Amino acid sequence: MDLQQLIQLKHKGLSNRKVAEALGLSRNTVNSYVRAFSQHELSYQQLEALSEAELAGLFPQADAKDQGRYEQLAGYFPTFAKELRKTGCTLQTLWRSYLADHPDGYRYTQFVHHFNAWKDTTKASGILRHQAGRKLFMDFAGKTLSYVDRDTGEIRRAQVFVALLPCSQYTYVQATASQKREDLVRAVTDGLDWLGGVPNALVADNMKAVVAKGHKYAPVINKTLKDLALHYGCVVDPTRPYHPQDKALVEGAVRLVYQRIFYPLANQTFFSLEELNKAIRELLGPYNDYRFHNRPTTRRQQFLEIEQPALDPLPPAPYQLRHYRRAKVQKISHIYLGTDKNYYSVPHRYVGRHVEVQLAADVVEIFYGGERIAHHRRSRTAGKYTTIGAHMPSTHQVYNDWNPKWFARRAAAVGPYTESYIRRLIGQYDYPEIGYKQAQGILALTKQYPPERVEAACHRAAQGHRAGYRIVANILKNNLDQTRDPELPLENHIPDHSNIRGGNHYK
Structure with a gap:
């Protein structure tokens, strides 16, 4: 980066x-x-x-x-x-x-x-002459605002993000749910959109949401903020630890925010963060139109005349927050995303490799060695397989020992019904690799139950319209493989109970 x-x-x-x-x-x-x-x-x-x-x-x-x-x-x-x-x-x-x-x-x-x-x-600082468009100072105010949760009636504290362009002292303020990385990124993107441009550098103190590892001379910026800066074509420049004078202007702006925004809002009640931010935006206009006490001009005038022309243009789309995960490509040519509890396909040549997964609101991107190897629309459905056909190996290819014939041979060692059931299970998917994990799960049941019970459970489960691991597992769990009841114990089957009224009560 x-x-x-x-x-x-x-x-x-x-x-x-x-x-x-x-x-x-x-x-x-x-x-x-x-x-x-x-x-x-x-x-x-x-x-x-x-x-x-x-x-x-x-x-x-x-x-x-x-x-x-x-x-x-x-x-x-x-x-x-x-x-x-x-x-x-x-x-x-x-x-x-x-x-x-x-x-x-x-x-x-x-x-x-x-x-x-x-x-x-390290020379003593004197009067700083800030260049237009060079920096945007950012900080969170020490005090908080509040709003009432409409559902619970609970009073929630809101952190207050303050950003300032030092040349014009043009100021932006936004309430956030917390000082965490997600809320900071949202405040920065909203602030840059409000300014209508991008400075050369974002200057913040050494808060956890910005700095992954603090250092007096070479702090390590966290990957999300680096990615944000790369998207907007600027850099992140944290101040030195315990040196508030490095961003004295924003420290002074926070005091003015207390007077001109906190105080007017003190006697008002808000029922959401959105309502609170709407009220803050209404006060930001007058805030930036106040005349300086020692100059015949305002922050807005300085911004429009000097600072705004020096800002770089915004990119076509705002930054989308990314989360970073590590994952291992499984034998089924998919990675498991624990955040959403589902699977995404990866080209099969990366099986066994560790990859980096980048999550945005709508997109999942998978990288290996700095190169993007897979791109998917993000799914929120637990247990779903998102698969691209080109990622899958040939079904006739012996690949890492996992293929339909290999599973059929292992199932045949348990019994003919188990073999038939697993063949059906794998064959019901467009990509047989998706059925491999469930087939592996059925075969692993022989570690908990005798093979003859697994064989009987597969015989009973074969009456259903669809094959699956959980159907067999539920039959064994409820000992239904040992009864002669022909009723099929489907995955969401509800057994009879004496306290449930039958159909005769509704005639």
């Missing part, structure tokens, strides 16, 4: 230095990729069209060893800064001491470069 964002930013015309700052990379790293782009003679537009797997083949990933080496060095910087205040201490002396402990460390020129870059970023 970092490489794709690098290509996006270069396509927008940003310098290597600006790209390095936006992504938190070394300028030398960005320079090396730009040189590689020119060597491959591909335009940035062509590079943006490449898949993740194709990009990985063209450009090697950043050297993890070098990143670890930098983090190791960066841990010494505060100590070095203190030592340099002592008489006679020089960078050369500190470098020799560092190299003695780490013989494979940076050479002197790189050592000085990294230290000076760190020192420049």
Whole structure:
């Protein structure tokens, strides 16, 4: 994702230095990729069209060893800064001491470069001149609003998301159910839609919904937020931990939100989150039309004149939240999705491989090695098999020992009725692989019951109009295989009870 964002930013015309700052990379790293782009003679537009797997083949990933080496060095910087205040201490002396402990460390020129870059970023902050369209500051207010659940009468607390463009101080506010990732993503997408454009960077603090792993110098952004930023063509830039001054403007905006939105809503009652947000939107207009006390202008005027033209256009469709899962491709050429309790097909050559599953509201995408290998409409029906015929192996092909003949041979060892029933079970599906798991389940019943009982249960179940594992399992569970009652115990069969009135009562 970092490489794709690098290509996006270069396509927008940003310098290597600006790209390095936006992504938190070394300028030398960005320079090396730009040189590689020119060597491959591909335009940035062509590079943006490449898949993740194709990009990985063209450009090697950043050297993890070098990143670890930098983090190791960066841990010494505060100590070095203190030592340099002592008489006679020089960078050369500190470098020799560092190299003695780490013989494979940076050479002197790189050592000085990294230290000076760190020192420049830690200078005392002065008056910040924010560039139009560069950043969107985001935060959650410390206080909450509330609404009444119409069904239960329970008072529910609502978190309040605040976003601000620092150049114009144009502000967006939205109530959310929580500060979880799903609600944050919805608030960000709604906010960008309200602004009508996208800044170069989304700046948030180190909240769990944004940062997967905190770090003073190189925090790890969670995959969902990276995917969101990639969709909108921007980057996520978390602030330093315990440094609220990094986004002081939004901290100040939260105080104004308390005065101009929280207070007017204090004596009103709302019965849903939607009603609450509608009232907030009505107050946002006056909020952004307040005149600055020290300038003859408003946030809206500044936004329309300066900030809005500098924003990048929105993509054609809003971002859809994705969830990420890992799964193993089963012998039936499907993966099991525990979230919805159903199955999706994958090309059979990936049987036994671990894949990444990405879930959106309406779509399930399956990836292997960064390449998408399957795409399905999402189903919410538990137990359903969503299958693409091209994914299935030939039914005449012996594939991982699972095929109709293999199951028939195993069933014949139990008895002729079991063999006939399993042949029928597998044959009733367009893709026999879908019946394999149920057939395996019937054969596994011989571990709980004697084979002659499983044979009798299959004989009894054969009277039904459709074959299935649960029919056989219910017959054995209720000991119906040991009775002579010809009545078929279907899966949803209701046995007779003395307290249930018969048909004679309704004549």
